[in-house]
Amino acid sequence: xxxxxxxxxxxxxxxxxxxxxxxxxxxxxxxxxxxxxxxxxxxxxxxxxxxxxxxxxxxxxxxxxxxxxxxxxxxxxxxxxxxxxxxxxxxxxxxxxxxxxxxxxxxxxxxxxxxxxxxxxxxxxxxxxxxxxxxxxxxxxxxxxxxxxxxxxxxxxxxxxxxxxxxxxxxxxxxxxxxxxxxxxxxxxxxxxxxxxxxxxxxxxxxxxxxxxxxxxxxxxxxxxxxxxxxxxxxxxxxxxxxxxxxxxxxxxxxxxxxxxxxxxxxxxxxxxxxxxxxxxxxxxxxxxxxxxxxxxxxxxxxxxxxxxxxxxxxxxxxxxxxxxxxxxxxxxxxxxxxxxxxxxxxxxxxxxxxxxxxxxxxxxxxxxxxxxxxxxxxxxxxxxxxxxxxxxxxxxxxxxxxxxxxxxxxxxxxxxxxxxxxxxxxxxxxxxxxxxxxxxxxxxxxxxxxxxxxxxxxxxxxxxxxxxxxxxxxxxxxxxxxxxxxxxxxxxxxxxxxxxxxxxxxxxxxxxxxxxxxxx
Ligand SMILES: Cc1ncc(COP(=O)(O)O)c(C=O)c1O
Numbered sequence: 001x002x003x004x005x006x007x008x009x010x011x012x013x014x015x016x017x018x019x020x021x022x023x024x025x026x027x028x029x030x031x032x033x034x035x036x037x038x039x040x041x042x043x044x045x046x047x048x049x050x051x052x053x054x055x056x057x058x059x060x061x062x063x064x065x066x067x068x069x070x071x072x073x074x075x076x077x078x079x080x081x082x083x084x085x086x087x088x089x090x091x092x093x094x095x096x097x098x099x100x101x102x103x104x105x106x107x108x109x110x111x112x113x114x115x116x117x118x119x120x121x122x123x124x125x126x127x128x129x130x131x132x133x134x135x136x137x138x139x140x141x142x143x144x145x146x147x148x149x150x151x152x153x154x155x156x157x158x159x160x161x162x163x164x165x166x167x168x169x170x171x172x173x174x175x176x177x178x179x180x181x182x183x184x185x186x187x188x189x190x191x192x193x194x195x196x197x198x199x200x201x202x203x204x205x206x207x208x209x210x211x212x213x214x215x216x217x218x219x220x221x222x223x224x225x226x227x228x229x230x231x232x233x234x235x236x237x238x239x240x241x242x243x244x245x246x247x248x249x250x251x252x253x254x255x256x257x258x259x260x261x262x263x264x265x266x267x268x269x270x271x272x273x274x275x276x277x278x279x280x281x282x283x284x285x286x287x288x289x290x291x292x293x294x295x296x297x298x299x300x301x302x303x304x305x306x307x308x309x310x311x312x313x314x315x316x317x318x319x320x321x322x323x324x325x326x327x328x329x330x331x332x333x334x335x336x337x338x339x340x341x342x343x344x345x346x347x348x349x350x351x352x353x354x355x356x357x358x359x360x361x362x363x364x365x366x367x368x369x370x371x372x373x374x375x376x377x378x379x380x381x382x383x384x385x386x387x388x389x390x391x392x393x394x395x396x397x398x399x400x401x402x403x404x405x406x407x408x409x410x411x412x413x414x415x416x417x418x419x420x421x422x423x424x425x426x427x428x429x430x431x432x433x434x435x436x437x438x439x440x441x442x443x444x445x446x447x448x449x450x451x452x453x454x455x456x457x458x459x460x461x462x463x464x465x466x467x468x469x470x471x472x473x474x475x476x477x478x479x480x481x482x483x484x485x486x487x488x489x490x491x492x493x494x495x496x497x498x499x500x501x502x503x504x505x506x507x508x509x510x511x512x513x514x515x516x517x518x519x520x521x
Contacts (some may be wrong), residue, residue, distance in 0.1 A: 052385055080357040082373040084462050087356060091270045091460055099465035101431040104247050104275060104407050104456035108466050113301055116348035120341040127337060130205030138340050145343035150351035151364040152299075153273075153292060154283040155308040161333040162343060166274050166293045166305040167196040172333065173270070173291065173307060174204035181238050183209035188240040188267070192217040192224045194247050197272035197293070198440060203239045205432075210238070219445060222249035222399025230261045237267040244276035244287065248438035248454070249445075250404035252276065259288025268313070274298055278458065279378065279405040281371040292300040302342040307333070334427040354457060367390035374459040378406040379459050381466050388470040394477050398445055398452055411447075412476055418451045424472045431455045431469060 073340040088094050100108055120141060128142060129135030146157035163169040181187075187205045189198045191214060205212050213232035217224045229240065240262040245252045259269040271289035273282060278299040284292045291309035296302055314329040321332055381517035385408055389395050394413035412420050419435030422481035424431050435442035435451035442451040455469055 040216045080359045080369045080373045082357045082377045088460050099429045099468050101455040103458035105299050110300055110352050113345045113348045117341045117345040141340045141344050145347045148347040151367055152350045153308050156311055158311040159309045161330045163305045166295045169305045169307045170196055174200035176317050177280035178208045179206035181208045181210045185210040185238045186213055186236045188213045190215040190242055191444045192246050193243045193436045195439055197241045222251045222401050224253040226254050226257045229258045233265040236331055237265050241270045243272040245405045247275040247436055248441045249399035249409055250407035251401035252403040255287045280375050281368040296346040300352055302345035304342050347466040353400045378457045382406040385466050392474055408455045409452045411452045417450055417453050427472050429469050429472045
């Protein structure tokens with residue numbers, strides 16, 4: 001029998017109740033998150049809905065604009081604003097009232113991205129060429145998408161390779177690079193990484209008799225010390241594969257320093273940027289990545305993968321390919337016909353990102369400014385989430401990396417991750433459970449293959465979402481205590497008082513486990 005029966009009346013209606021987990025707390029907690037820009041803690045107009053201590057009429061603080069100072073890669077200081085209500089209004093899926101914390105598995109999609117996909121499919125398409133309008137349209141879609149990715153990542157459009165997924169692209173690249181390896185050569189992988197930046201390299205190394213060296217994160221903090229990587233570098237290291245951000249713990253390793261050490265040893269560096277790209281401005285060259293892989297479906301785009309590599313590196317590599325297909329770079333890495341409509345959706349996703357925070361100028365500058373503003377927004381909510389979870393008895397947050405994305409992994413005592421996932425889902429809070437394919441990391445952290453529950457924030461997350469997640473988790477704990485108490489009452493009725501368990505903002509509809517945690521209208 002389920003411990004929570006949740007009445008989900010999404011969007012409006014009596015019984016709707018959003019608890020507060022300290023409206024001001026996020027303001028005071030930036031000290032715990034040194035990455036947070038200063039002066040960014042004001043909630044925006046769309047999310048001013050804090051209630052204090054379960055009192056129905058909450059205290060509403062009105063500050064309409066979050067102001068950030070952004071040092072762009074062009075060296076400018078630019079003020080940008082972040083209006084989460086405006087951002088949310090562009091995502092049709094959010095009208096459902098569901099709080100989506102599953103962005104690290106795949107973000108929701110703004111209307112303009114879906115429209116770009118549909119328009120491209122309806123416009124008249126052929127294979128890339130220059131004779132017909134349909135051929136020219138397909139060609140323009142590809143050229144535009146490469147430039148969009150270049151603006152997103154700060155790389156050359158000539159090194160942007162599209163594929164079905166990051167996993168597919170990484171397997172292809174690993175097999176191709178391994179043609180130049182042999183026995184005695186070494187590759188370095190880390191136990192922090194998603195398996196898509198481990199297994200392709202392990203398999204490719206094994207196939208040619210090369211040796212795999214492992215770099216391990218700290219089991220408590222989830223940090224990946226630079227020394228863990230440098231300790232396994234040698235003159236025979238051909239490649240270091242490292243994540244820019246862990247999709248399990250949020251850890252952001254010091255990639256530039258790791259890359260510098262790898263280059264010093266004569267190795268190439270492949271960076272998994274799938275989890276970082278939706279959360280921070282990215283500059284591939286500044287990271288020191290020879291190749292950087294990401295997935296547009298994690299940053300509001302369609303299901304695709306992208307590898308951005310130095311064109312000069314790609315020129316030295318020769319993937320297996322069909323005889324008549326293009327042998328130029330980057331085309332020779334793109335097997336078969338590209339999904340033009342998804343490339344158009346990717347360009348629209350980059351446009352969406354550039355427009356996240358109001359700003360003028362070239363698209364690369366707008367991307368950098370917008371991502372910095374979105375990161376500041378997420379950082380503030382991360383503080384609120386971590387502080388809220390810290391107040392909940394029986395909740396364990398795994399890892400405590402200093403530099404991180406707004407992705408939190410936690411467990412609830414007495415509940416399996418799957419149960420927590422299911423029971424939160426019943427009240428319209430999507431926070432999945434598992435290892436999320438960061439299997440080595442989950443095992444290394446002692447979580448086993450079942451992992452834990454992951455709450456990932458996104459630019460469209462607001463205070464209301466975070467509070468509903470916290471209320472749902474709080475209720476899980478209270479429901480467990482109430483169940484125990486009922487059992488004890490049945491055994492020894494004279495020793496215990498009656499009454500329903502209600503408290504800081506979670507409304508129980510009956511002395512059992514009925515819960516309403518829903519978005520306020
Ligand atoms: C950090 C990370 N790397 C790689 C991947 C694999 O990406 P794809 O689904 O595009 O193969 C994921 C997917 O969740 C991920 O989170």
